[in-house]
Amino acid sequence: MNKQSLVGSLSFHLQRALVIRSEFGLRELIVRLLRRLGLGGRELAAWRKQKLEADAEFDRKFGTDTAGVQNLAGEHGIVGENAKHGLAHIASDPLQFRQIMDALNLPISDYTFVDLGCGKGRALLLAAQFPFKTIIGVDFVPSFVAAARNNVNAAALRGLRGDIEVVVGDATQFVLPSGALLIYLYNPFGSHVVGKVALHLRESYREDRRPLVVVYANPVHLIEFTSCGWQFMTEGSGWVALTCQS
Numbered sequence: 578m579n580k581q582s583l584v585g586s587l588s589f590h591l592q593r594a595l596v597i598r599s600e601f602g603l604r605e606l607i608v609r610l611l612r613r614l615g616l617g618g619r620e621l622a623a624w625r626k627q628k629l630e631a632d633a634e635f636d637r638k639f640g641t642d643t644a645g646v647q648n649l650a651g652e653h654g655i656v657g658e659n660a661k662h663g664l665a666h667i668a669s670d671p672l673q674f675r676q677i678m679d680a681l682n683l684p685i686s687d688y689t690f691v692d693l694g695c696g697k698g699r700a701l702l703l704a705a706q707f708p709f710k711t712i713i714g715v716d717f718v719p720s721f722v723a724a725a726r727n728n729v730n731a732a733a734l735r736g737l738r739g740d741i742e743v744v745v746g747d748a749t750q751f752v753l754p755s756g757a758l759l760i761y762l763y764n765p766f767g768s769h770v771v772g773k774v775a776l777h778l779r780e781s782y783r784e785d786r787r788p789l790v791v792v793y794a795n796p797v798h799l800i801e802f803t804s805c806g807w808q809f810m811t812e813g814s815g816w817v818a819l820t821c822q823s
Contacts, residue, residue, distance in 0.1 A: 628670070635671055635699070639735045641728040643668045643699040668699035669763050669794065673815060677792055678707055680813055681759075685709055688757045688788070693748040693774060694765025698725030698741075705729075705737045709759075714743040715751050749773040753781045757788040764795035772801040779806055782821045791819040 632644030645668075678685070690704040695714030704712050716722050725743045733739030744751075749770060753760075760778060762771075782789045791807065793799065794816040802819055803809075810818040 628667075631670060631672070632668055635668075639702060639728075639732040639737065641698075641702065641731050642724065643697045643702065643728055667763070668696065669703060671703055673794065673813075674700065674703040676813055677794070677816055677818070680811055681790065681792070681818060683759070683790065685759075688759045688790075689713065689754050690759050690761065691715065691751075691753065692761045692763075693751070694762060695725055695743065696721050696765070698728045698743065700761055700763060701725065701741050701743065702728065702732050702737060704761075705732065705741060710756070711754070712738075712741045713754070714741065715746045715748055716743075717745065717747050719745050749777050751777075753778070755785055755787065758790070760789070760791045762791070762793050764793075764797050766798075768798040768801055771798040772805075775802045775805050775807060779821050789821060791821075793817050793819065 629644070636642060636644055686708045688709055689711040690701075690707075690709040690713070692700045692704070692714045695701055695716045698714055701712055701714045714722075714725055716725070722743050722745045729737075729739060729741045729743065748766070762774070766774065778789065778791060790810060791802065793802065796802075796817050799817060807819040807821050810820045812818065
């Protein structure tokens with residue numbers, strides 16, 4: 578790593594540390610640092626083992642590369658001013674995703690699936706196993722979008738649908754398509770951005786009052802939705818589904 582890249586990476590991590598301390602306090606900052614160093618305890622170690630096994634199985638099946646944790650440090654060309662509020666990308670769990678779809682019991686073929694903060698495209702490929710009308714992924718990191726497109730192409734060779742659109746964009750400004758929507762978030766942003774996304778989605782609904790469901794997995798900043806008019810539709814282990822009535 579050259580000197581410029583090192584300085585950029587250190588600056589990014591410092592900004593993220595300040596945001597975490599501001600939002601969650603010093604204790605949470607220390608806990609997250611210990612986790613990053615592999616000192617998170619037995620429960621975290623067990624979760625990581627299960628996650629690694631599930632990720633490896635998925636990627637073997639579809640010839641993709643969606644596993645692991647992708648940090649934003651060192652990534653170039655990020656769109657918008659929200660880089661310091663973005664979180665490391667972690668791929669969605671296949672079992673949880675299917676449980677969500679079953680619990681929602683929606684006429685999926687009428688809905689467009691939009692993953693805000695899609696990372697390398699795991700959720701897009703999971704959605705491709707259901708008859709969504711259209712599937713769209715949005716991420717503000719160009720390298721993640723390129724990886725997601727590669728994964729879509731690889732999975733298409735194994736039988737999944739290949740008509741998935743992946744675009745570089747800011748989730749707080751992305752122009753949503755018309756028609757029924759299922760918006761998916763897997764804890765991709767800090768509270769600052771989640772609040773903006775919640776307001777942006779609400780305004781989109783007010784302008785075009787069509788069915789709009791938000792699935793928020795690992796809903797750390799749920800209050801940002803509920804405080805601006807979003808209401809519970811249903812929930813499960815580690816996720817909630819929300820709708821907007823106004």
